[in-house]
Amino acid sequence: xxxxMVLFDLDGTLLPMDQxxxxxxxxxxxxxxxxxxxxxxxxxxxxxxxxTAAMVKNKGDKNNEAVFWDTFAALLGDHVRxxxxxxxxxxxxxxxxxxxxxxxxxxxxxxxxxxKQKGLRTALATNPIFPAVATExxxxxxxxxxxxxxxxxxYENSCHSKPNPAYYQDILAKxxxxxxxxxxxxxxxxxDMIAETLGMKVFLLTDCLINKDGRxxxxxxxxxxxxxxxxxxxx
Numbered sequence: 001x002x003x004x005m006v007l008f009d010l011d012g013t014l015l016p017m018d019q020x021x022x023x024x025x026x027x028x029x030x031x032x033x034x035x036x037x038x039x040x041x042x043x044x045x046x047x048x049x050x051x052t053a054a055m056v057k058n059k060g061d062k063n064n065e066a067v068f069w070d071t072f073a074a075l076l077g078d079h080v081r082x083x084x085x086x087x088x089x090x091x092x093x094x095x096x097x098x099x100x101x102x103x104x105x106x107x108x109x110x111x112x113x114x115x116k117q118k119g120l121r122t123a124l125a126t127n128p129i130f131p132a133v134a135t136e137x138x139x140x141x142x143x144x145x146x147x148x149x150x151x152x153x154x155y156e157n158s159c160h161s162k163p164n165p166a167y168y169q170d171i172l173a174k175x176x177x178x179x180x181x182x183x184x185x186x187x188x189x190x191x192d193m194i195a196e197t198l199g200m201k202v203f204l205l206t207d208c209l210i211n212k213d214g215r216x217x218x219x220x221x222x223x224x225x226x227x228x229x230x231x232x233x234x235x
Contacts, residue, residue, distance in 0.1 A: 001180040003201065003235060006115045007171065008149075009186030010126035010135070012208035014112070015142040016103030019210070025101040033090045037083055039076075047075045055129050056161045064128050064155035091133040099141045105207070107225040109143040114232050116148075124149040125171060125184065127191065128158035151175060162191035165198055172198075185228065189215050196220070203228055 008014055011022070027048070031041040054071040055064040062070075073080050115122055126135060132154040136146055146152060151174060153167075160167040172179060179199035186192025186202075188210040196202045204222035211217060221231060 007125040124152035
């Protein structure tokens, strides 16, 4: 079946980053923002991690946004729901400073453009554990724009998360494509290469490789961005 669509991961793929550095910087700024509202840093960060874990385990009954806030409110108190506008303000403002913890690779935007020049469709298959405003910001840091993709997944428009194959099935259904018509490009062996189990083609980008289980990556087409550009050229 001919290839029709390329799905790109964002963090560590189109946007170079060290996950630990990114998370440390992000949480530090968020804790500072919310301290005047009475949030204790340890409780706040614990609540965010548990809310994130709940989104990863989401079975699809609610969207990830609802799952996060239900979990967060259950831990810190229902009053936190009134602070959603402050979180939104943070992502539109202070969160922009987190860009300093990320890298930049001009080949990312070039790769997306090359894929589109080939007549292929594009989607941003980033783990939907962030609100749209934060995802759009990280896209911009990578030199990209929402208009570059037919779909980009966020916690508002998704009800599953990586590495659940249902996350990818949701994308396929929304875009009206078969798995065999898609290529998934990502840097995380566990979260991104799982798409292959559905019948999707994959490419493992190794610039910011995450391989928590130490799997043999030679079983996947893989390489850095220059390798990927050559891979696209050959499509």
